[in-house]
Amino acid sequence: MMDTPDTEEGVAQAVQDAVIDSTPLEIRGAGTRLGLGRPLQAARTISLKALDGVTLYEPGELTLVAQAGMTLKALDDLLEGENQQLTFEPPDHRALLGTSGEPTLGGAIAVAASGPRRLRMGAARDAILGLRYVNGEGDILRAGGRVMKNVTGYDVPKLMCGAYGTLGVITEIGLKVMPKSEIVKTVAIAGLSDGKAISALAAALAMPCDVSAAAHLPDTVSRELGFSEAATLLRVEGFETQAAYRIERLIEALAAFGAVVEIHSDPWVAIRDVMMFAGDDRAVWRISMKATDAPLLVASLREQIDVEAFYDWGGGLVWLACEEGRDASAVAIRKTLAGFGGHATLMRASDAVRAAVPVFEPEIAPIATLSAGLKSRFDPAGILNPGRMRA
């Protein structure tokens, strides 16, 4: 049964109905990211698609409040009109997951989708000023607000970001937005090994150049985007003179790594959306770890399994593609990662594999207890996306 309420009260009613029936409730926006997390069996589904209005947009305050079902496309168009943009550059998972429809703001926030600009401007959670949500008892609640600084009470809005709808149904989100830069340029160094590339990115990020994205594409991956060898990429923004000055400084500082040349294509959408791994049937992992350890992890994995990798966030975010098999190499990947620290999320695999393998990094006992405690206090009946994050 699919419910598509067009009011917040309708959302609350749908949750209350599910509570009365003790029926699990699947929460979705446009459904483009349903392949993330563990597969869900739910008799009831609620779609936020019809809650798609803009509550408030104040360009002079860099503040936007919109309902969860608003599409990112409509949001981008609105912001574009004022030459503004979202801070966290949310990835579009359609190509990677083979889904269709228009991704919604609520979906991006629920899965904490943050793109290359996360490095400089923060993640989805950092952009959130406040939100409205319906908890598992059907109460409509507010958290945070719409002002830039707010420490009034616990930071519940950020908790909701990345909770995959397991703690509440987000109905409205207040965001900090940002102006678009006058100039956006990308420079590249060709042919570096992974280790050298991450060192080059670290050197660039240690300079006050406001680098807004930093990625490394090893040889085979880079070819997917039309490069002829490994590409180490930096995005620089600002006013024209500012961008030119910053590039000049980077060229100088990175000379030891190789020639820094400006490229005239934009690789960042493809990197954001992991296009290099789209359209095949391999399992895809997303690993958050210390940047300088990342090439060591990848090298160690290459000795164990057949794996392709690339790096975003200066190396702090590793994307891996490997044969799906029975467990998507979860044991090898997590065991190797444990030696460095960080966490791995299985971003793409068949339902069977995502049901069998922990999609999110297994929690240590005290944190698992806290997670279960929060779940039971936000959703006592256990009806909101049950099992989406943990079995």
Added chain:
Amino acid sequence: MIEMPVPDQRIIAKRASIADRLRKIVPAEQVIHTSEELKAYECDGLNAYRQPPMLVVLPDTTAQVADIMKLCQSEGVPIVPRGSGTSLAGGSLPTADAVVLGLSRMKDVLEIDYENRTIRVQTGITNLAVTGAVQPDGFFYAPDPSSQLACAIGGNIAMNSGGAHCLKYGVTTNNLLGVTMVMADGEVVEFGGAYLDAGGYDFLSLICGSEGQLGICTEATLKILPAAEGARPMLFGFDTNEVAGEAVAAIIRAGLSPVALEFMDKPAITVSENFAKAGYPLDVEALLIVEVEGSEAEIDEQLTRIEAVVAPYKPSTVKRSGNDIESAKIWAGRKAAFGAIGQLADYICLDGCVPLSQLPDVLKQTAELAKKYDLKVANVFHAGDGNLHPLIMYEANDPDSSRKAEELGADLLRLCVEKDGCLTGEHGVGIEKRELMLTQFNERELRQQMAIKDVFDPAWTLNPAKVFPLSLSEPHIDDRRAA
């Protein structure tokens, strides 16, 4: 007057034995028990409220903190965590039956990692010492509360502290990557780490800003950033607060991303100028200090652009700093403002936040309310993010004046909420704004937040009587104990 819970005499009766047992965990001199010495811990920056604790303990290690927590948990003793005691909201005000757990001996820098731009510290370290540790190598730690010389990172995490430069770099929560936290039952748990996002639920977000009510953070991994080549401010004077407020919005909208955008109103200008001789014009109603950073050429270009954006608002004074001496002079008045006002009177520093578009109206109504209470209010604040700091001047020795100041403060914070803002932008709720929480949130919303505390601190012994109105928290705790 803000009430505190009635202390539990059964706990106070065990004072001597608890002190003995604490001395088995830390060296004897690190358990403070004499009434003279306890007096140093009777208040924080909200010094109108004072209550010496039962005992103070000053551990050196996370393991000691864990043992202290286990002991207090088993005896039902409330724990009040304390960094440097600079909270302006009474965030570390003790109760008479509490043990204050002070972080002042835990000040070590544990690891600096320039390649990954992180620093690991013990949380008793001061905010400025973190920047101090990395400054020689061209880095800094971004959040810069004005108490940064004294305030501890542990307190910054508890309150999710901000500062003047947060406009560009964010507040504590945006710069915190991981913590070691000792839970109420003494278990030591790592949240996050030296990487950009944590897996699973975002516990770090909950911990930051939880005012020491979910656990005690003993170590933290923080982001450090490369320092800009230079920075320079510019000063604008305006004939009305309204126009100055409009100019602020114009600068933000133009995407000029200054690192700081500070506002001073007429009372603040007069007091600061008389004190610091910064060369501020005395014939204006409002001053804006706008600071940008970068290379010399970048600074010049940004300031030129800002000047052009502000020009239509017809500033009566425009002063651009040309060098470090002029920069220091422009900042001198702003930096001296609180001290200068402190020379004139006692003051309460409020911390509401409002949408930028509401600034002019809020300033106007602030002046009207001040008049109604017959008190002086000066406004010095972070305008770029709408974070107001009205300073209410009063006489602490005069109970009538104190009462009026507190009432005016509450009215001003209610005004912020009415204008779609919030009670506190960066100081925290503490005891000060606890009873006002129901003006911002309804009871159900607060109960949902209290449920989070239940999960972390089932017995509600960590930092009692902060954040939530006593009318909600006390029956809630009674219910839990009965069950």
